[in-house]
Amino acid sequence: MSISKEEVKHIAKLSKLNLTEQELDKYTNDLSDIVNFANELSNIDVDGIKPTAHILDIKNVFRKDEVQPSYDREQILKNAPSKDAGCISVPKVVE
Template structure:
């Protein structure tokens, strides 16, 4: 998948109910109107607080991908024992033929 142009602006505008509804849908959360209003207010406050960072002068500084001063943390390509399958499948909601069995996908959605 090639990247689209969906990266958020580093300084997002104040968040509104529509954006909160969108984000909630992406996270598969169903919000009541009351919750939507409450979380929109809370999220706006969090974003306002984070927006204080925008006041810092970062001219000439390289963007950081990670706060740790580390690069190239690697392991050798050596196999390690896997989990036992019966133990793995104990986590499954349903099991069939040694597989995790889940409800049908992409059928009549939307």
């Protein structure tokens, strides 16, 4: 296994996912396969090749600092499951 069960637990926690023991085993296998597959790339000799910062050969894509109208608040909040006082309402996080 190129990825341990503990690592999968850690990633699940960071992703706010609750996994059952069964799922943990399954994802440990699946993710190991994915990592192994990606690790094939490590076998390629990259001596003298510049690290890739972007897959396209582009640079300096900028826009001017000019204000344009924002969206109506109704539009912005349309998909929120819960809203209040013009805001999205979520379970308490502020201490």
